[in-house]
Each structure stands twice: as C-alpha cells, then as structure tokens.
Amino acid sequence: MDKPGLAGEGIPVAVVACPDYMPQNVSRALRRALDLVGGLPAFVPPGSRVLVKPNLLQAVPPERAVCTHPVVTGEVVRSLTDEGCSVTVADSPGGGTRYTERNMERVYRVCGYAHLPEETGCSLNHDCRYREITVPGGSVCTRFPLIYPYFQADSIVSVSKAKTHVLTLVTGATKNLFGLLPGLEKPLFHSRFPDPAVFSDMLLDLLLAVRPALHIVDAIVVMEGDGPMSGSPRPLGAIVVSPSALAADIVLCRLMGIDPARVPYLARAAARGLVALDGSGIDLRGDPVSMLRGEDFRIPGTYASEKSGFSIPLVFRVVHRLGKVYQLRPVVDGSRCSGCGRCTVACPSNAAALVHGRARIDPRKCIRCYCCHEMCEQGAIRLERGVVGALIHAIAGEKRHEE
Ligand code: SF4
Ligand code: SF4
Structure with a gap:
C-alpha cells in the first residue's frame, strides 16, 4: 500500500x-x-x-x-x-x-x-x-x-x-x-x-x-x-x-x-x-x-512571477485576500470561443455564462480556480492581470530585484 x-x-x-x-x-x-x-x-x-x-x-x-x-x-x-x-x-x-x-x-x-x-x-x-x-x-x-x-x-x-x-x-x-x-x-x-x-x-x-x-x-x-x-x-x-x-x-x-x-x-x-x-x-x-532533467521549463503564468507559492511577499497575500486584483484572471477570447458552454458547466461559482453564444466571465464572482481554462478545448480563455494587478506586479517585481 x-x-x-x-x-x-x-x-x-x-x-x-x-x-x-x-x-x-x-x-x-x-x-x-x-x-x-x-x-x-x-x-x-x-x-x-x-x-x-x-x-x-x-x-x-x-x-x-x-x-x-x-x-x-x-x-x-x-x-x-x-x-x-x-x-x-x-x-x-x-x-x-x-x-x-x-x-x-x-x-x-x-x-x-x-x-x-x-x-x-x-x-x-x-x-x-x-x-x-x-x-x-x-x-x-x-x-x-x-x-x-x-x-x-x-x-x-x-x-x-x-x-x-x-x-x-x-x-x-x-x-x-x-x-x-x-x-x-x-x-x-x-x-x-x-x-x-x-x-x-x-x-x-x-x-x-x-x-x-x-x-x-x-x-x-x-x-x-x-x-x-x-x-x-x-x-x-x-x-x-x-x-x-x-x-x-x-x-x-x-x-x-x-x-x-x-x-x-x-x-x-x-x-x-x-x-x-x-x-x-x-x-x-x-x-x-x-x-x-529539462532545462528552462516553462511554468504557468500563474506562477511565473512568484518566488515561492508559500513565501510570497506579504503584500501579495494581502492583495490576494483583498480583491484578487493581483491574481491572473480568466479572460475570454471571443474570436476563438465556440460557445460550447463547457466553461459554464465547470465554473463552481457561476461566474462563467453564455451570452449571445459566447462565454462571458463575471470577475466579481470568479474565485480564480481556473477550471474554465482547464476545460476549454478551443484555447479561448487566457489568463491575464487587470490594470491594477499589472501595476502591483511591476512594483513587486522591482522589489524582488532589490532583495
Ligand atoms: S469552454 Fe471555451 S469555447 Fe466553450 S464556451 Fe467556454 S470559452 Fe467558449
Ligand atoms: S476561474 Fe473558476 S470561478 Fe473563475 S470563471 Fe473560471 S471556472 Fe469560474
């Protein structure tokens, strides 16, 4: 066993x-x-x-x-x-x-x-x-x-x-x-x-x-x-x-x-x-x-900027809790979306829905579990940061270089 x-x-x-x-x-x-x-x-x-x-x-x-x-x-x-x-x-x-x-x-x-x-x-x-x-x-x-x-x-x-x-x-x-x-x-x-x-x-x-x-x-x-x-x-x-x-x-x-x-x-x-x-x-x-061993393995964008999943700077954790603005969020590429609806079935928080035959995601309901990204066979869901998240990322990235 x-x-x-x-x-x-x-x-x-x-x-x-x-x-x-x-x-x-x-x-x-x-x-x-x-x-x-x-x-x-x-x-x-x-x-x-x-x-x-x-x-x-x-x-x-x-x-x-x-x-x-x-x-x-x-x-x-x-x-x-x-x-x-x-x-x-x-x-x-x-x-x-x-x-x-x-x-x-x-x-x-x-x-x-x-x-x-x-x-x-x-x-x-x-x-x-x-x-x-x-x-x-x-x-x-x-x-x-x-x-x-x-x-x-x-x-x-x-x-x-x-x-x-x-x-x-x-x-x-x-x-x-x-x-x-x-x-x-x-x-x-x-x-x-x-x-x-x-x-x-x-x-x-x-x-x-x-x-x-x-x-x-x-x-x-x-x-x-x-x-x-x-x-x-x-x-x-x-x-x-x-x-x-x-x-x-x-x-x-x-x-x-x-x-x-x-x-x-x-x-x-x-x-x-x-x-x-x-x-x-x-x-x-x-x-x-x-x-x-494989060299220069490409890791997911969700981890690309973090030094360690459990030693990330405190500011990251606070920001995570305060509004998830820092975390990558799912964004639908309407030109690739076939309207199959798989992401809406996978979404545990009802954040993803079909609107006029295309997926749409409500960021307020989204818990960043990435099930939709996992399920999309068309590659129609990208993971990216919003404006505020990108700004925090830039500031935090600078800070890590100084350490
Ligand atoms: S799973 Fe992908 S292709 Fe299907 S509705 Fe959602 S975003 Fe569109
Ligand atoms: S990341 Fe999770 S909660 Fe957010 S839209 Fe996708 S499946 Fe729903």
Missing part, C-alpha cells in the same frame, strides 16, 4: 529513461522501473482486482500530452495481467465533463484507449455511479465522493501524466487522484476549497484516504506552460515509479527543474511532516536525474 512518505524512510523512486512511446521501449523501461522498486508483487498481490487510474482529463488525442498516453497505460495493464490480476481502467474527466457512459465512450475513443480491452485484457469502466467514503481523520475534508470502481478493487495503481498546472504548478502522482471524484463534484470541491493551501490539504486528505499501492508517472512527453490543458508538449523521456505519490512528485519536480517548495501540495505535505522537500527520505534508483 502507499506510503505517503516520511523523511528517512528510504522510499524508493525509480527513474528510467524512455525515449518515446514505441511499445517495446515503454515496456522495457516500465518493467525495469518496476524491478528497481522491488517488483510489482511487492505492492499489488498477484491475482487481485486492480483499478488502474490514468489521467483522462479531456477527450483529446495522445499527442497533445494532456492525458496519460495509452501505450503507457496499456503496458501497466499488461504487467498486472501477467501477475494474474484483473484490471479495470477508470477515471473521471475534468469538471466540465459530465460523468456519463456516453462521455466516457468519447474520452476512451479520442484518447486512444478504446482498443485496450482487446489488446491487454483489461476492462474500461462504464459504470458512472459513485459513492461517498468518510475520512474521520481528514484535516480539511472528511467525506469524498468516489467513482464506483474504487469500491470494486483491492488496490489502485495510479498512472499519471506529468504536466505543469495553473492552479497547483505541477500535476503528477498526487493530483491525479482528484480524478477519482466524479465529474461535476470537482468544481464543487474547487468552490469549497478556493485557497491553494486548503485545496492542497484536501488533496493530501484524499491521498491518505485512498492510498494507492503504486504510482507510475508518464513523463515521456510532458506538458509545460499553462497546463494542464493549454500548455505545450515537451519531450522529457522518463518513466517514474514509486509507492509514494509525494516522493514521485518531488523527483518529478527535479526532472522538470521546479523547486518542490513552490508546489502548494508538496509544501503542505512537508508542513504536515509527510515528506521532506530536500528528498532526504527518498531512495533514488535508476538513471541519473541530471541526465534527464
């Missing part, structure tokens, strides 16, 4: 180079990484029922680097069926997508998953019911609605996609678990937990509640820039495997050249004593991170 990871425990994290999505290359790299952490049976009992949880954020093709590549998920399934496991592949797409059988069919087809049952012997989940679990020890959240396959499996194997993220800076193993919440529950959670630190605590509560057995991260082609939906694909050439989501994500940060202290959920995990940000509790195995 998952060890969220205390410093000094020697938690294994395997990093193995994988140049591309050729099935033989992915198979070889994955099996080597699994061997390096102690072998699949050390974490998943042979013959058991396993929920394989990829990141299927949206119905977009694999080359966009939005979702876990089907070749990676397929090879993970093969590794499990080789151990006699019965495997269900399941995820709930992002908050703008209703969690229905019809929508899942489209996601599986467009994301390249439709052939997996025939090729690997797994089942693709079509049961879109969900149930709640109670988490008595949760720090900020004590109840989670979870998709049905969670209740039918003996263990979870997370197969996440490495990306930048406008809200959490990085998404990998830990954030992938948010997809266990059914579709439209996600915007509700964004509404309940609008503060990045509290949202992070909620993610950690979820991780500790569901405790996946193993985390596999598809970092072969990752996303940089304004992820998780509107960034750019970038080859990184690695597969990361660990029984600890937090340890895997810290190593992922190193591969992406991002300071883990800037990632809100990792900073909160460190504050809660779940992990050491300097990696002192991690037993790194496999290929050298220095060989694979």
